[in-house]
Amino acid sequence: MxxxxxxxxxxxxxxxxxxxxxxxxxxxxxxxxxxxxxxxxxxxxxxxxxxxxxxxxxxxxxxxxxxxxxxxxxxxxxxxxxxxxxxxxxxxxxxxxxxxxxxxxxxxxxxxxxxxxxxxxxxxxxxxxxxxxxxxxxxxxxxxxxxxxxxxxxxxxxxxxxxxxxxEDISLPENGSVYGFGGRVPDWTEDFEAFARDVEQDDSRKLRYGGSMIGDVNQILTYGGIFSYPALQSAPEGKLRVQFEGYPIGYVLETAGGASSDGTKSLLDVDKPDLHARTPLHIGNADLVEKLESALD
The missing domain is CATH 3.30.540.10 (Fructose-1,6-Bisphosphatase, subunit A, domain 1)
Structure with missing residues (x-):
């Protein structure tokens, strides 16, 4: 993580x-x-x-x-x-x-x-x-x-x-209050769907998903919580590009005191030398990202 x-x-x-x-x-x-x-x-x-x-x-x-x-x-x-x-x-x-x-x-x-x-x-x-x-x-x-x-x-x-x-010096709110998950639900893996359903059971959190990744990320930076565009059954490597989306978004969230992950490790530690390589992306409060990694383990 x-x-x-x-x-x-x-x-x-x-x-x-x-x-x-x-x-x-x-x-x-x-x-x-x-x-x-x-x-x-x-x-x-x-x-x-x-x-x-x-x-x-x-x-x-x-x-x-x-x-x-x-x-x-x-x-x-x-x-x-x-x-x-x-x-x-x-x-x-x-x-x-x-x-x-x-x-x-x-x-x-x-x-x-x-x-x-x-x-x-x-x-x-x-x-x-x-x-x-x-x-x-x-x-x-x-x-x-x-x-x-x-x-x-x-x-x-x-x-x-x-x-x-x-x-100045923005920090992720400690008690994250929003969540959003990308990809079609029937295309999610079983482990990720189980994690998502668990998150949804917490009535202190609100669904915030607009279908524009950068808008969804900004929701997390503002309110805390978790956003994921996971690995899919049809796209095991995910949808988002490492070089242009995964690394920079991971860097922003980690600098703000949050966490990022590809499902197993920090997005900043993903090692894919192809310029247009893709990655699953999970960002948010550290406790939620840690819980996600445990669910996908």
């Missing part, structure tokens, strides 16, 4: 580069959001995971690639939307993104986000190589979560591309 053993960038160069990456993501987010209304249609292409891309996926990826790729200190850019990484400079750090997590929610106008991770090394990297990670949530209020140097902070992003720190 997870412990709060996360890496920090310790050189001035790395700190400045991380600052620049976070700034680009924050200042690009309003442009991504503004560009969504005219891009709610499918493109003619598929991403490397075999999913049909939305026009908004391509738009967000192109913007972020151009701007992050121009930053001093960034050597490599990787995206869920691209089959391979791109060499963008000679810097020591790499940036991996899910440019528009939950883009299938464009049609019903549900929550979406941008997930990012900064790695100290080339891609595909290992979870313990992360030096910063976070996400932008395109909700009623546009917010950004950033985990770095052992701290998780929240910013509000405004339409004029300015942003403001609103919460």
């Amino acid at each position: 997870a412990t709060k053993d996360v890496n920090t960038a310790d050189s001035p160069r790395d700190t400045k580069t991380i600052d620049r990456v976070v700034d680009v993501i924050a200042t690009t987010a309003p442009e991504i959001r503004t560009g969504l209304p005219g891009r709610r249609v499918k493109s003619e292409a598929q991403n490397p995971s075999g999913e049909t891309q939305m026009a908004a996926d391509v738009f967000a990826d192109d913007l972020l690639c151009e701007r992050i790729g121009a930053l001093e200190g960034v050597g490599e850019y990787g995206s869920e939307e691209r089959p391979e990484t791109i060499d963008v400079g000679n810097g020591p750090l790499s940036v991996a993104l899910d440019p528009l997590d939950g883009s299938s929610n464009l049609k019903p106008n549900n929550t979406m986000g941008t997930i990012f991770a900064v790695y100290d090394g080339p891609l595909p990297a290992h979870g313990r190589d992360i030096v910063a990670a976070g996400y932008v949530l395109y909700g009623p209020v546009m917010t950004m979560i950033v985990a770095r140097d052992g701290v998780v902070d929240e910013y509000v992003i405004y339409d004029d591309a300015t942003y403001e720190l609103v919460r």
Whole structure:
């Protein structure tokens, strides 16, 4: 299971580069959001995971690639939307993104986000190589979560591309009050279904599942509890991508004092060198994640 053993960038160069990456993501987010209304249609292409891309996926990826790729200190850019990484400079750090997590929610106008991770090394990297990670949530209020140097902070992003720190050193609430589980119930494994039914019996917890992973994760960071997208009978490796979703979300939750797991170990200890490898994902309060691991043992 997870412990709060996360890496920090310790050189001035790395700190400045991380600052620049976070700034680009924050200042690009309003442009991504503004560009969504005219891009709610499918493109003619598929991403490397075999999913049909939305026009908004391509738009967000192109913007972020151009701007992050121009930053001093960034050597490599990787995206869920691209089959391979791109060499963008000679810097020591790499940036991996899910440019528009939950883009299938464009049609019903549900929550979406941008997930990012900064790695100290080339891609595909290992979870313990992360030096910063976070996400932008395109909700009623546009917010950004950033985990770095052992701290998780929240910013509000405004339409004029300015942003403001609103919460510092966020910790997961001790008594988690929400839960959400992805995947079709008939496709769950027997052990996971038994665990989920047990969680549902606690009437102090409320079901919060919106079908947009980043929105569901933010619910856990706000209220505590547990979110899972488990291994499925039809997909034993899970659905979510290690490099672009598993590692960064695990890093954020562990930095906030919570836990992450692939069902047996911390998400940050998952060792899958394929750029687009998948993983089951479980994040939340440590006691619940420990209970889940015991149920799946």
